[in-house]
Amino acid sequence: MVNFTILAGGYTSFVVSYLFNSETNALSVLNQSPTGANPSWISLHPTNRSVLYAVNENPSGGLQSFLIGQNGQLSGPIDTISSGGDSPAFTTPLSTGQVAVFNYNSGTGEIVPTQAGNPLEFTSNYTPIKFNAPVSHPHMALEHGSEIFVPDLGADKVWRLVEDGAPGKFRIQGEIDQPAGSGPRHIATRGNTLYTLHELASTLTQQDIPRAPNGTTGPLIANFSILPEGLPQGAAMAAGEILLTEASPSFPEPFIYVSNRNTGVQDPRGDAIAIFKVEPKLELLGHVFTGLDQIRGMEFGGPEKEFLIASGVAGSAGSIVLKRAEGGKNLTLLTRNLEIPTRTSFVWLN
Numbered sequence: 540m541v542n543f544t545i546l547a548g549g550y551t552s553f554v555v556s557y558l559f560n561s562e563t564n565a566l567s568v569l570n571q572s573p574t575g576a577n578p579s580w581i582s583l584h585p586t587n588r589s590v591l592y593a594v595n596e597n598p599s600g601g602l603q604s605f606l607i608g609q610n611g612q613l614s615g616p617i618d619t620i621s622s623g624g625d626s627p628a629f630t631t632p633l634s635t636g637q638v639a640v641f642n643y644n645s646g647t648g649e650i651v652p653t654q655a656g657n658p659l660e661f662t663s664n665y666t667p668i669k670f671n672a673p674v675s676h677p678h679m680a681l682e683h684g685s686e687i688f689v690p691d692l693g694a695d696k697v698w699r700l701v702e703d704g705a706p707g708k709f710r711i712q713g714e715i716d717q718p719a720g721s722g723p724r725h726i727a728t729r730g731n732t733l734y735t736l737h738e739l740a741s742t743l744t745q746q747d748i749p750r751a752p753n754g755t756t757g758p759l760i761a762n763f764s765i766l767p768e769g770l771p772q773g774a775a776m777a778a779g780e781i782l783l784t785e786a787s788p789s790f791p792e793p794f795i796y797v798s799n800r801n802t803g804v805q806d807p808r809g810d811a812i813a814i815f816k817v818e819p820k821l822e823l824l825g826h827v828f829t830g831l832d833q834i835r836g837m838e839f840g841g842p843e844k845e846f847l848i849a850s851g852v853a854g855s856a857g858s859i860v861l862k863r864a865e866g867g868k869n870l871t872l873l874t875r876n877l878e879i880p881t882r883t884s885f886v887w888l889n
Contacts, residue, residue: 540841540842541560541561541562542560542561543558543560543840543841543887543888544557544558544611545559545611545838545840545888546607546611546886547581547850547858547879547883547884548578548581548836548882548885549578549579549850549882549883549884550577550852550883551577552573552574552575552576552577553571553573554574554581554605555568555882556570556611557858557876558610559846559848559874561841561846564860566859566860566874566875567876568879569611570610572612572613575593575603577594577595577596578593578594578596578603579628579883579884580594580596580630581630581885582630582884582886583632583888584632584658585634588888589607590604590606590607591604591605592604592605592632593605593630594627594629594640595622596628597626598625598626599625600621600622600623600626600627600640601619601621602619602620602622602627602630603615603618604616604658604661605617605659606659607888618659620661622640623642623647624642624644624645624646624648624667625642626643627643627648628641628642628643628678629641629678629679631679631680631681633650633682633687636653637650637652639680641668641677643677643692644676646670646672646674646691646694647667647668647669648667648668648670648680649665650687650707650709651665651707652665652706652707664705664707665706665707665708666708670698672693672696674693674694676691676692676694677698678690678691678723678725679725681726681727683748685702686701687699687700687709688700688715688726690723690735691723692723692738693722695716695722696715696716696717697714697715697717697723697726697733698714699711699751700712701751712752713751713753713754714753714754715733715753715756716755717735717756718740721742721744722737722738722739725779727782727795729783729793729817731747732747732760733747733748734781734783734795736778736779736781738777738778739777740778741778742762742763742765742778743762743763743765743778743781743797743815744759744761744763745759745821746759746760761820763815765778765813766799767813767826767828769806770801770806771807773803774801774804774805774806775801775803776799776802777800777801777802778800779797779798779834779836779837780797781795781796782796782837782838783817784796787843787844789842789843789845789866790843790863791866792816792817792818793817794815794816795815795817796837796847796870797815798813798835798837798849799811799813799826800833800852801832805854808828808830810828810829810832810833810834811826811827812826812827812829812837812849812861813825814869825868825869827870829859829861830856830875831849831850831854831856832851832853832856833852834850834851835852835884836882836883836884836885837885838884838885838887839887841887846861846862846863846873847860847862847870848887849885850881850883851881852882852883853881855881856877857876857878857880858875858876859874860872860873860874860875
């Protein structure tokens with residue numbers, strides 16, 4: 540395959556559709572689809588690739604569904620509901636047909652069932668989730684077996700949620716404590732291992748997942764700074780995204796890629812992506828500078844997750860596509876599109 544369609548959310552009132560041609564290394568805008576305000580995080584249905592979910596990251600937050608048509612053009616919103624709180628920063632569909640959405644500023648969330656046979660329509664049969672912590676900033680949800688893991692940047696915990704008797708009703712059955720003040724933002728799991736990217740500490744940690752239910756945590760197996768050397772005075776770093784790739788024929792080892800965000804004095808090289816080897820143990824291999832300003836979201840796509848698209852949430856550096864090189868140990872820049880100055884999240888349609 541040569542042509543790939545990619546959707547991108549952002550702090551605007553539209554979702555952008557890009558076309559990436561891997562033969563000419565060209566990234567072009569196909570169209571813009573109107574949405575509610577600030578569809579900052581978008582997520583594709585796991586089995587029906589014509590269904591897209593988007594948050595409205597506003598003080599009165601929302602969750603929307605869209606039908607994806609030709610060239611990534613969106614129809615809808617088909618359905619819109621309240622997220623039940625302030626500034627939902629993340630949404631993801633679950634294998635159960637439910638959609639999780641969590642509100643960063645209000646420390647709340649919902650896991651919303653969809654209609655049987657119609658993933659575009661939300662039901663009203665759900666109970667709001669409240670995290671009981673002095674400060675709570677839930678930033679992500681990840682399905683792990685029968686649990687939903689929710690990293691909480693304010694509480695320094697990864698909450699463990701389970702369904703409580705019926706779809707749409709969940710309870711907290713435990714937590715995995717994180718280092719004080721670290722600010723866990725996004726996570727990845729591999730078997731019984733938890734990898735946590737900490738926004739405030741700019742660290743990547745590795746630990747075993749304790750047997751559930753559990754309110755404590757075992758010792759960290761690894762704890763790495765993700766910061767590149769040579770940052771300018773006045774830089775203010777805040778980790779962004781974590782992506783884990785498994786081994787494949789062209790990339791025979793698993794890797795972790797994490798983004799740095801500089802919210803202070805900008806580095807002329809732009810934000811860096813740190814690359815980690817996973818086996819036999821976690822090891823920092825190096826950094827690739829992108830020219831972007833505050834990478835919040837990035838996503839792999841293409842055969843064997845060969846290509847990576849990323850953008851900044853600030854500045855005017857647009858979106859870039861990189862290619863994995865040296866078996867996954869490095870990234871090389873292929874192309875940049877400046878038509879839309881900032882984006883915050885991506886999904887590959889093919």
